[in-house]
Amino acid sequence: MNQQIREAQYAVRGELAIRSEELKNVCPMTGVNLPFSRVVGCNIGNPQALDQKPITFFRQVASLVEYPELLKEENAEIVSRLYPSDAVARAKLLLKHVGSVGAYSHSQGIPHIRENVAKFISERDGYAADPSKIYLTQGASAGVQLTLEMIIEHNKVGIMIPIPQYPLYTATLAVLDANPVPYYLDESKGWGLTTKELQRSFDEAVQKGIETRALVIINPGNPTGQCLTEDNMREIIEFCRKNKVILLADEVYQTNIYRPKDRPFHSFKKVLKSMGSDYEGFELISYHSISKGMIGECGRRGGYFECEGLCDTVLEQIYKISSISLCPNVQGQIMVDLMVDPPKKGDPSYEQYKKEYDDIYSSLIKRAAILEETFNSLEGCTCNSADGAMYLFPQIRLPKKAIEAARAAGKEPDHFYCMAMLESTGVCMVAGSGFGQVEGTAHFRSTFLPQPELFADFCSGIKNFHADFMDRYRD
Numbered sequence: 114m115n116q117q118i119r120e121a122q123y124a125v126r127g128e129l130a131i132r133s134e135e136l137k138n139v140c141p142m143t144g145v146n147l148p149f150s151r152v153v154g155c156n157i158g159n160p161q162a163l164d165q166k167p168i169t170f171f172r173q174v175a176s177l178v179e180y181p182e183l184l185k186e187e188n189a190e191i192v193s194r195l196y197p198s199d200a201v202a203r204a205k206l207l208l209k210h211v212g213s214v215g216a217y218s219h220s221q222g223i224p225h226i227r228e229n230v231a232k233f234i235s236e237r238d239g240y241a242a243d244p245s246k247i248y249l250t251q252g253a254s255a256g257v258q259l260t261l262e263m264i265i266e267h268n269k270v271g272i273m274i275p276i277p278q279y280p281l282y283t284a285t286l287a288v289l290d291a292n293p294v295p296y297y298l299d300e301s302k303g304w305g306l307t308t309k310e311l312q313r314s315f316d317e318a319v320q321k322g323i324e325t326r327a328l329v330i331i332n333p334g335n336p337t338g339q340c341l342t343e344d345n346m347r348e349i350i351e352f353c354r355k356n357k358v359i360l361l362a363d364e365v366y367q368t369n370i371y372r373p374k375d376r377p378f379h380s381f382k383k384v385l386k387s388m389g390s391d392y393e394g395f396e397l398i399s400y401h402s403i404s405k406g407m408i409g410e411c412g413r414r415g416g417y418f419e420c421e422g423l424c425d426t427v428l429e430q431i432y433k434i435s436s437i438s439l440c441p442n443v444q445g446q447i448m449v450d451l452m453v454d455p456p457k458k459g460d461p462s463y464e465q466y467k468k469e470y471d472d473i474y475s476s477l478i479k480r481a482a483i484l485e486e487t488f489n490s491l492e493g494c495t496c497n498s499a500d501g502a503m504y505l506f507p508q509i510r511l512p513k514k515a516i517e518a519a520r521a522a523g524k525e526p527d528h529f530y531c532m533a534m535l536e537s538t539g540v541c542m543v544a545g546s547g548f549g550q551v552e553g554t555a556h557f558r559s560t561f562l563p564q565p566e567l568f569a570d571f572c573s574g575i576k577n578f579h580a581d582f583m584d585r586y587r588d
């Protein structure tokens with residue numbers, strides 16, 4: 114088999130997640146008494162797995178397009194009792210453009226939906242977007258994988274990635290036999306990013322004979338939650354131009370913004386456009402997804418990427434590669450349409466949509482703050498605030514005896530800590546070693562997605578576990 118596949122590691126679905134699945138399945142069948150009643154998967158940003166309710170309007174439209182019989186005239190009366198009129202109208206409009214959700218669509222994505230994505234981008238940024246440069250995908254992951262495949266020409270190609278990073282990047286680079294070119298985010302400065310560090314990383318790769326072709330920026334960050342300032346983004350664009358690298362902007366958390374006044378989200382597309390005509394032809398690919406934000410429709414696999422500054426011959430090749438997979442799934446595309454064009458003020462569903470959206474949003478802000486406070490209250494633990502995204506990434510200073518016990522078990526110390534937490538609380542987090550971290554440090558990543566009514570128990574479970582763990586291994 115392809116040995117590159119063996120090389121790839123994907124920590125968020127790694128050993129800890131596998132063990133958590135075993136615990137979920139084994140305990141009811143064997144009746145084994147575990148010290149917890151429920152496994153809580155905080156290893157991945159998967160809101161509906163932790164009981165976040167889907168947005169009603171989105172599911173109403175999705176169900177109507179799935180079963181178009183409901184839209185026939187003879188069913189209008191009964192349907193009007195179950196569905197608001199704007200959900201019915203949207204489903205009819207979508208079906209007019211989609212045909213059947215069971216048919217392959219245009220390989221680049223349904224043109225009507227791409228037009229709506231372009232409208233969304235131009236309203237968000239204040240600069241025009243072109244539907245012909247937008248590709249709908251099976252989640253952002255598929256877009257990232259496809260574009261990396263396009264860029265990686267040989268095994269000396271390097272792609273700059275943040276450390277810590279979301280392991281989609283290291284895993285895909287391993288599969289494609291390319292070189293990660295790591296740049297470090299500065300934990301002491303709220304996971305800040307400097308162009309000095311970018312240049313250091315780029316220059317070091319040159320010394321090793323690596324041809325760096327792209328820079329990945331995750332903004333807001335995963336696992337770090339930092340949100341870039343506009344000035345910082347301009348410097349990054351300048352860095353890319355100077356060093357002739359394409360910028361890959363992973364912006365899947367663009368609506369998960371928790372300090373909107375101090376740290377609002379700016380898209381790279383907008384910042385680039387604001388820099389004027391000198392930057393004409395600058396190459397940027399930006400990714401978005403239905404999996405995050407307040408939508409959390411991870412399982413439907415929908416997303417898109419927008420290409421800026423790529424020449425037509427490259428765009429044609431992207432189309433060719435997309436067409437080899439025939440098309441992104443149609444229900445995922447429909448959810449993209451709903452994400453970029455939700456109910457508007459005055460629509461029958463607007464009030465309910467806004468309430469559901471705002472409730473999730475304000476609760477995420479609260480839960481992020483409570484979990485940060487919890488982590489900062491733990492002995493030996495420090496945690497930066499999340500400006501955005503769905504995670505906290507605290508640093509933990511483990512006692513020497515715990516480190517020795519981990520080494521004796523052949524595990525990284527942070528993995529050892531997370532496994533102990535899983536076995537005693539049922540909470541599954543991911544060890545920092547799965548994301549990359551400064552040598553000699555230990556971290557772990559947790560989502561703050563457990564539902565509000567369970568949150569106090571979730572936090573006290575972590576506190577109790579941590580106190581016991583530290584006592585057990587205290588030097």
Ligand SMILES: Cc1ncc(COP(=O)(O)O)c(C=O)c1O
Nearest residue numbers: 158252253254279335402404416
């Ligand atoms: C930074 C980042 N990019 C991409 C993805 C993949 O998202 P999708 O479900 O759209 O493939 C994730 C998922 O957690 C992520 O955190």
